[in-house]
Amino acid sequence: MDFAGPIDALTGTPAARFGLYVHFPYCVSKCPYCDFAVAVVREVPEERYARAVLTELDARLAADPSLRERTLESIFLGGGTPSLWHPRWVAHVLEGVAARLRVAPGAEVSLEANPSLADAGRFAGYRAAGVNRLSLGVQSFQAETLQALGREHSGAQAVAAFETARRAGFDVVSMDFIYGVHGQTRAQVEADARQAVALEPEHLSTYALTVEREVLAVATPLSRQLDQGVLALPSDEAVVEMAQTVRDVYAGGGLHRYEISNHARPGFSSRHNALYWTGGEYLALGVGATGMWLTSSAGAPPEGSRYVNPRGSGAYLRAVEEGRPVEASREALGPEELFAERLSMGLRLRSGVDWEAVCTRYGQSPEPRRAEVARLVRHGLARLEGARLVLTDAGADVHSAICARLL
Numbered sequence: 445m446d447f448a449g450p451i452d453a454l455t456g457t458p459a460a461r462f463g464l465y466v467h468f469p470y471c472v473s474k475c476p477y478c479d480f481a482v483a484v485v486r487e488v489p490e491e492r493y494a495r496a497v498l499t500e501l502d503a504r505l506a507a508d509p510s511l512r513e514r515t516l517e518s519i520f521l522g523g524g525t526p527s528l529w530h531p532r533w534v535a536h537v538l539e540g541v542a543a544r545l546r547v548a549p550g551a552e553v554s555l556e557a558n559p560s561l562a563d564a565g566r567f568a569g570y571r572a573a574g575v576n577r578l579s580l581g582v583q584s585f586q587a588e589t590l591q592a593l594g595r596e597h598s599g600a601q602a603v604a605a606f607e608t609a610r611r612a613g614f615d616v617v618s619m620d621f622i623y624g625v626h627g628q629t630r631a632q633v634e635a636d637a638r639q640a641v642a643l644e645p646e647h648l649s650t651y652a653l654t655v656e657r658e659v660l661a662v663a664t665p666l667s668r669q670l671d672q673g674v675l676a677l678p679s680d681e682a683v684v685e686m687a688q689t690v691r692d693v694y695a696g697g698g699l700h701r702y703e704i705s706n707h708a709r710p711g712f713s714s715r716h717n718a719l720y721w722t723g724g725e726y727l728a729l730g731v732g733a734t735g736m737w738l739t740s741s742a743g744a745p746p747e748g749s750r751y752v753n754p755r756g757s758g759a760y761l762r763a764v765e766e767g768r769p770v771e772a773s774r775e776a777l778g779p780e781e782l783f784a785e786r787l788s789m790g791l792r793l794r795s796g797v798d799w800e801a802v803c804t805r806y807g808q809s810p811e812p813r814r815a816e817v818a819r820l821v822r823h824g825l826a827r828l829e830g831a832r833l834v835l836t837d838a839g840a841d842v843h844s845a846i847c848a849r850l851l
Contacts, residue, residue, distance in 0.1 A: 447552040447577075447616075449517050449715045452722040454786075454802060456795045456832070457702070459718035460517035460552065464545075466497060466537060467730035468526040469757050472560075475594045476665035477622075477653060481732025481755040482524045489761070494533040496764040497729045498540040503770075504727065505544060511727065515546040518716035519553045521575070524731075527557035531569025538574045552715040554579055554618075560597035562605035567612035577714075578609045579618040579649075584625070585639050586632045592625050599639075606643050616712060618647035623690060624683040625653050626675055633686040634693060641697030646712035650690050651705045652683055662755075684841055691837070704792045704840050721789045723782070728753070731760045736777070745779035745807040779806040788847040796834030799850075816849050 452459045469481050470488045505511055519541065521534065534555070541547065554577040555570055567578070584590050585599030597605075602619075609617050619640055623633045640648055654660065655677065657667045669675035678686070691701055699707035703721060706714065719726055725748075728735035732755040738748040754760050754772040763770045777785075783806035790797025799817065803810040817833060820826035825839035825846060839846055 447518075447550055447712075447715050449548075449552070452718070452724075454798045454805075455722055455790050455793050457718050457722055457793050458713060458715055459722040459724060460715045461719070461724045462514050462516060463518035463520065463716050463719045463724065463726045464516050464541065465716075465726055465728040465733055465735070466519070466521045467728070467733040467753075468493070468521060468523040468529055469731040470528055471523070471525045472528070473594070473596065477593060477655065479660040479662050479664050479667075480524065481661075483731070483757040485757075488528050490528075490530055490533045492761065493730075493757075494529075494536050496761050497537055498544075499764050500729050500770055501541065501544060501727075503764075503767075504729075512545060515548050516541070516727075517548045517551055518719060519547070519551060520716045521555040523556055525558050525561065526555050527561045527566065527570075531566060531573050534570055534575065535573035552577055554714070554716060556581060557605070557609075558597065559602040559605035562601065562608045564608050564612060567608055567614070571613045576614070577616040577618065578614045579620065579647075580605055580609065582619045582640070583622045584628075584632070584636050586628075586636060589622075589625050589628050589632060589636075592627050593622060603639075603643065606645070616646045618649060618714070619643075619645050621648065621650040621690075622653050623650065623686040624678055626677050628678065628686075630682065630686050630689055634689045637690050637693035641693060641699065644697075645699075647706070647708045647714060648694060648699055649706050649714075650694075652687065653677070687841070688837075702794050704794075704843060718793075721792055723786045723789070731755060731757045738782075745805065746782055747779065748777040748782060750775045750777055780808075782806055783808050784847075784851050787850060788843075791833065791835055791843060791847060791850075792840075794834065794840075796829055796832035798831040799833040800831065813850055820846060 449458050449460055469483045471482045471484055474482055474484050553575050555575045556579045558581055582602040583593055583595055585602055606617060621636055655666045655670050657663055660667055666675060694707045699709060701707050702713045725737040726735055733753045736748060736750040738746050740746040751771045751774040753770050760770060787802050800810045821828060824836060826833055826835050
């Protein structure tokens with residue numbers, strides 16, 4: 445199935461304009477590269493957490509009743525390991541959301557799942573609950589790479605999870621992969637890509653391993669090993685070659701690269717993830733969840749705010765159940781911050797972004813940037829397609845550096 449949704453005018457990308465993210469923080473173990481808000485517990489408080497999420501939603505709607513008038517075009521249940529949540533409680537949350545907010549017909553509803561927890565009954569239960577897009581955290585099919593990443597499933601289990609998802613009625617299945625892992629070879633990356641394509645998924649997300657502490661939310665075992673000089677990662681050149689291999693194999697399998705790290709068959713790009721890349725607004729519920737929405741007045745550049753919930757599951761549950769505000773922090777977003785995000789995130793998309801229109805929308809002058817845009821085009825790092833500035837493959841490899849110069 446293809447998902448209904450508007451087209452973002454500045455990038456030409458299908459993207460939800462208002463979405464909901466629900467974070468499920470519980471895991472059976474924590475991967476050594478993970479900096480997400482997760483909790484390893486012996487017994488998951490499934491019912492308690494489901495009720496807390498809806499209680500938080502009620503509090504947010506009481507504080508801002510206008511949210512009831514918005515239409516959700518995407519819902520994403522991420523983690524953590526949401527596939528630890530029994531389908532009855534996933535259904536409870538989705539039904540509770542639909543009772544409180546407008547949900548667009550044909551909205552994209554995604555759930556992340558761990559291959560080691562693939563179960564036919566559980567997957568069928570998620571599908572019956574209204575989940576229509578399953579995202580499998582495969583990361584690799586190779587035993588050595590899985591061990592390096594601290595993953596508990598095998599390559600065979602990952603394949604079985606994909607097949608189970610199909611039998612459960614999921615017409616849209618995505619898989620996540622990681623390259624640039626310590627000890628990983630280009631041949632292993634290619635083998636992963638070819639096996640992924642052979643399964644004929646609708647969507648593949650493939651990221652370079654991020655270990656550097658300065659770009660992580662919190663320190664991880666791997667980041668500490670890197671700081672101590674005991675972790676040897678592939679060279680930058682090797683990682684670029686791995687990325688090129690992934691792109692070539694996916695393209696040969698009919699998966700179009702629509703964002704730096706994401707590939708999809710036509711019509712199956714992630715509407716929810718594109719929400720973040722195209723400056724959409726999102727409500728977020730649960731431990732460590734981050735939400736953002738905009739405010740604007742006639743004739744003035746948009747402004748907004750971003751909130752973050754506490755990363756500790758205990759602190760979150762106590763705050764919700766005691767009727768206290770759950771936010772750990774809230775940040776005001778002025779036109780300059782929104783401009784920087786809109787331009788840099790838009791340049792991640794392979795359709796590019798109308799950079800002059802972004803400047804105009806957020807009160808920034810395009811003139812000081814015009815010479816840099818010309819330089820990028822002249823050196824083969826970008827091209828202009830009408831009004832849109834589009835990074836080439838070479839430009840996408842140095843996306844952060846390009847954004848720093850443009851901003």
